[in-house]
Amino acid sequence: xxxxxxxxxxxxxxxxxxxxxxxxxxxxxxxxxxxxxxxxxxxxxxxxxxxxxxxxxxxxxxxxxxxxxxxxxxxxxxxxxxxxxxxxxxxxxxxxxxxxxxxxxxxxxxxxxxxxxxxxxxxxxxxxxxxxxxxxxxxxxxxxxxxxxxxxxxxxxxxxxxxxxxxxxxxxxxxxxxxxxxxxxxxxxxxxxxxxxxxxxxxxxxxxxxxxxxxxxxxxxxxxxxxxxxxxxxxxxxxxxxxxxxxxxxxxxxxxxxxxxxxxxxxxxxxxxxxxxxxxxxxxxxxxxxxxxxxxxxxxxxxxxxxxxxxxxxxxxxxxxxxxxxxxxxxxxxxxxxxxxxxxxxxxxxxxxxxxxxxxxxxxxxxxxxxxxxxxxxxxxxxxxxxxxxxxxxxxxxxxxxxxxxxxx
Amino acid sequence: xxxxxxxxxxxxxxxxxxxxxxxxxxxxxxxxxxxxxxxxxxxxxxxxxxxxxxxxxxxxxxxxxxxxxxxxxxxxxxxxxxxxxxxxxxxxxxxxxxxxxxxxxxxxxxxxxxxxxxxxxxxxxxxxxxxxxxxxxxxxxxxxxxxxxxxxxxxxxxxxxxxxxxxxxxxxxxxxxxxxxxxxxxxxxxxxxxxxxxxxxxxxxxxxxxxxxxxxxxxxxxxx
Numbered sequence: 318x319x320x321x322x323x324x325x326x327x328x329x330x331x332x333x334x335x336x337x338x339x340x341x342x343x344x345x346x347x348x349x350x351x352x353x354x355x356x357x358x359x360x361x362x363x364x365x366x367x368x369x370x371x372x373x374x375x376x377x378x379x380x381x382x383x384x385x386x387x388x389x390x391x392x393x394x395x396x397x398x399x400x401x402x403x404x405x406x407x408x409x410x411x412x413x414x415x416x417x418x419x420x421x422x423x424x425x426x427x428x429x430x431x432x433x434x435x436x437x438x439x440x441x442x443x444x445x446x447x448x449x450x451x452x453x454x455x456x457x458x459x460x461x462x463x464x465x466x467x468x469x470x471x472x473x474x475x476x477x478x479x480x481x482x483x484x485x486x487x488x489x490x491x492x493x494x495x496x497x498x499x500x501x502x503x504x505x506x507x508x509x510x511x512x513x514x515x516x517x518x519x520x521x522x523x524x525x526x527x528x529x530x531x532x533x534x535x536x537x538x539x540x541x542x543x544x545x546x547x548x549x550x551x552x553x554x555x556x557x558x559x560x561x562x563x564x565x566x567x568x569x570x571x572x573x574x575x576x577x578x579x580x581x582x583x584x585x586x587x588x589x590x591x592x593x594x595x596x597x598x599x600x601x602x603x604x605x606x607x608x609x610x611x612x613x614x615x616x617x618x619x620x621x622x623x624x625x626x627x628x629x630x631x632x633x634x635x636x637x638x639x640x641x642x643x644x645x646x647x648x649x650x651x652x653x654x655x656x657x658x659x660x661x662x663x664x665x666x667x668x669x670x671x672x673x674x675x676x677x678x679x680x681x682x683x684x685x686x687x688x689x690x691x692x693x694x695x696x697x698x699x700x701x702x703x704x705x706x707x708x709x710x711x712x713x714x715x716x717x718x719x720x721x722x723x724x725x726x
Numbered sequence: 727x728x729x730x731x732x733x734x735x736x737x738x739x740x741x742x743x744x745x746x747x748x749x750x751x752x753x754x755x756x757x758x759x760x761x762x763x764x765x766x767x768x769x770x771x772x773x774x775x776x777x778x779x780x781x782x783x784x785x786x787x788x789x790x791x792x793x794x795x796x797x798x799x800x801x802x803x804x805x806x807x808x809x810x811x812x813x814x815x816x817x818x819x820x821x822x823x824x825x826x827x828x829x830x831x832x833x834x835x836x837x838x839x840x841x842x843x844x845x846x847x848x849x850x851x852x853x854x855x856x857x858x859x860x861x862x863x864x865x866x867x868x869x870x871x872x873x874x875x876x877x878x879x880x881x882x883x884x885x886x887x888x889x890x891x892x893x894x895x896x897x898x899x900x901x902x903x904x905x906x907x908x909x910x911x912x913x914x915x916x917x918x919x920x921x922x923x924x925x926x927x928x929x930x931x932x933x934x935x936x937x938x939x940x941x942x943x944x945x946x947x948x949x950x
Contacts, residue, residue: 347876348821349839355758358826358836418821418836418877425801425818436800436824511934512794512830656830657931661766662944663779669767671785673832674759678848685762 322713329710336703339696340415348418352694355676356686357652361645361693362416365701368532368644369409369708370443370503371525372637375533376402377450377492380457382561384489390554394541395485396721399454401536404711406447406499410440412704415697435506442502446495453492454721456481461720500525507647514591515650524572530565531610532640534558535633540712542633544722547626555629559617562636566614570607586668587658594653595646602642610639648691655687728791728810729884730911730939731898732918732927733784736946737905740765740772740782747900748786751885753857753872755841756848760833760882761786761897781945784906786897787812787833787882788930788938795825795834804879807864810911810939811884815867821877830934833881840876862887884908911939 343350353360376398382388383395414420430437460478462471474480504525507516538558545551577596580588595603613632616622623629655670672685693701716722740763748754748761763784767775774780789812795804796812803818804825826834845854855872862870870887874880885895893899898906909918918941921927927941 347839348836351838353838355826355835356832358823358834416822418823418879419819419875422801422818422820425803425820429801429818431797431799431802433797434800434824436798436822440800506824510794510798510828512828512936651827655832656934657785657832659766659783659930661775661779662781664767664775667767667775669775671764671766671783671832672762674757674762674835676757676835676838678757678844684757684759685764 318717322717325713326710329706329713332706333703333710336700336706339699339703343415343696343700344420348416349677350694350696352691352697354686354689354691356655356673357648357689357691359416359648359652360691361697361701362412364641364644364647365412365704366409366416367503367507367525367647368641369405369412369704370499371529371532371640371644372536372708373402373405373409373446373450373533374496374500374526374529375535375537376400376405377446377453377496378530378533379537379558380453380485381489381493381496384486385493388557390551391557393545393551393723394537394554394558396454396457397540397544398537399450399457400712400715400721401533401540401708402450402496403447403454404708404715405533405536406443406450407711408704408708410443410447411707412701415700435502435509438502439499439506442495442498446499449488449492449495453485453488454719456484456488458720461723465720467719497526500529507651512656513651514588514656515594515654516647518576520572520576524569524576527565527569527572528640528643531562531569531614532637534562534565535636535640538562539630539633539637540716542626542630544716547624547629552620552623555623556620559623563614563618566610566636570611590658590668591650591654595650598653599646599649602646606639606642606646610636613639652691653688727808727910728912728939729908730789730810730918730941731884731895732907732909732921732941732943734905734907734921734925734943735781735783736943737903738763738782738784738945739903739905740780741902742771743900743902744784744897744906747896748882750856751858751888751896752870752883753855753874754835754880755837755874756844756850757838758835758880760835760880783942784897785831785833785930786940787884788831788936788940789882789884790936790938792935792937794828794830794936798824798828800824805867807886811886812881813864813867813869813883813886814878814880815869816871816875816878816880817868819878821879823879825879830931830936834879835881836879837874837876841874858887860887862890 379398380395383391459481501522504522508521511517613636616632657671658668661667661669670687672687675686742763745761745763763782765771765780766783793812801818801820803815807813823836857872859872869883894908898908907918909916922941925943927943929938
């Protein structure tokens with residue numbers, strides 16, 4: 318094992334331990350350790366669910382591109398795709414766990430599932446997707462398992478190469494549907510909520526898919542660069558991935574601003590107030606989530622940049638961070654604006670928000686609040702970083718132990 | 727039978743007695759309030775936004791007929807009883823707070839910490855307890871308990887534990903202005919149905935399509 322990998326494993330391991338300890342502490346004390354309030358009831362944990370679900374996309378979309386649309390130059394990265402998909406979809410499930418007030422009772426989801434709840438659908442499709450990406454990874458590795466210590470887990474078939482190819486092809490349509498499905502259903506968790514104008518939009522689900530295709534592919538890109546480098550034989554694949562990311566990101570911008578535009582044009586007070594949370598109160602963050610990934614996408618489209626490993630890795634990482642900020646901004650637009658806004662009888666031109674009990678005791682603060690400036694607490698950030706570290710740890714470990722990286726013939 | 731409530735805003739004096747009665751009778755943990763009374767248009771309760779224009783608005787669970795909280799609950803912990811009341815099963819709630827995101831009225835409260843610790847933090851007197859002291863189960867489901875679990879959601883239950891005793895909710899009985907009424911909204915001849923018809927009863931956030939079972943009667947124009 319190279320030293321860089323060793324350091325990577327050690328650092329991610331330490332972050333995982335720190336995250337686990339933070340979770341243990343939060344489990345004991347309750348969610349009082351987070352910075353959420355009754356009026357701002359979802360924060361970093363739910364944002365990170367959406368973030369990791371998005372990152373899980375690239376993998377299987379990539380594999381389906383290869384097997385459904387015949388983009389064979391991407392073939393060396395198919396296993397990386399399945400691996401990052403598995404790592405991220407499991408990270409999504411782990412990252413939502415600390416948001417649950419009574420995690421022990423999660424068995425109720427199986428014993429008493431309430432089938433109208435999008436959250437139930439989400440759990441089902443995320444689990445299916447995790448299983449599918451693992452199965453894919455196994456199938457793609459199958460020909461390379463023979464002659465390694467892992468031979469005993471290999472399926473005994475006559476022609477493993479042909480078998481792997483055949484089944485990868487057969488599974489491809491299902492993985493494409495599943496990959497799109499996890500984003501649509503995760504988006505529906507939010508978009509179905511008529512009480513929250515910021516989420517209640519038909520554009521949210523397609524936008525989730527678009528963002529996911531950008532960030533998910535970017536993650537595959539980073540891992541591919543780290544393992545295969547910028548050799549000439551992969552340039553064609555990198556070009557396709559860069560274009561794919563760019564198109565996905567442009568579609569995302571279109572869907573998002575299309576939604577903004579129709580509301581700004583009509584200028585209903587409620588809708589404008591909702592938008593102003595994101596573009597005014599969180600203006601810097603919004604500028605970041607748009608400008609930075611956009612710049613990175615443009616860089617990735619340059620064939621000169623694509624011949625510099627460092628520049629590409631930084632571009633992809635900044636794009637992913639931009640997408641993370643985008644996911645973070647899923648919450649303020651909904652929770653910084655109180656849905657119960659009324660025009661008091663007898664008053665002209667007044668829109669008034671009814672304050673909500675914060676749920677916390679704080680000498681310095683009001684009991685009933687109309688705005689709560691949420692920023693994740695140290696515990697929340699430690700847990701989130703722990704989950705990010707888990708993704709890194711799993712990917713490094715898998716690449717080291719499993720026949721995932723194979724130079725193209 | 728569809729149990730509903732009518733609140734006459736003309737009669738409401740903004741005293742918050744219902745808020746206190748609700749808090750006490752239902753043993754609400756320190757930071758939690760199932761009920762609140764506000765002065766619409768004003769940052770400060772009981773202060774007129776414009777001279778002579780004040781009225782007061784009590785807000786609690788609206789027991790919607792199309793309740794988003796009921797639909798989003800992944801485990802059916804929030805559910806509708808036979809009389810249309812939306813209840814929370816304290817033993818089943820997993821604390822995902824999806825219902826809090828779904829509810830447009832901001833009436834759902836989460837137990838962010840162990841309520842016993844909260845009471846200490848608040849500086850309540852040692853050994854002070856309050857509220858209806860017994861668990862109440864409706865068809866086996868724990869819909870009221872004086873000591874809450876950490877990490878579950880709670881909200882107005884229309885005092886379901888008093889209903890079996892033939893008593894009205896604490897807020898109704900505790901209102902000095904007699905501004906609150908409960909009754910059967912399915913029965914067109916009931917007092918509440920008549921009041922809604924005769925006095926232009928309205929709902930909060932009609933446009934959200936939640937169809938609440940709590941109606942308000944508009945206040946008359948105040949004399950300046």
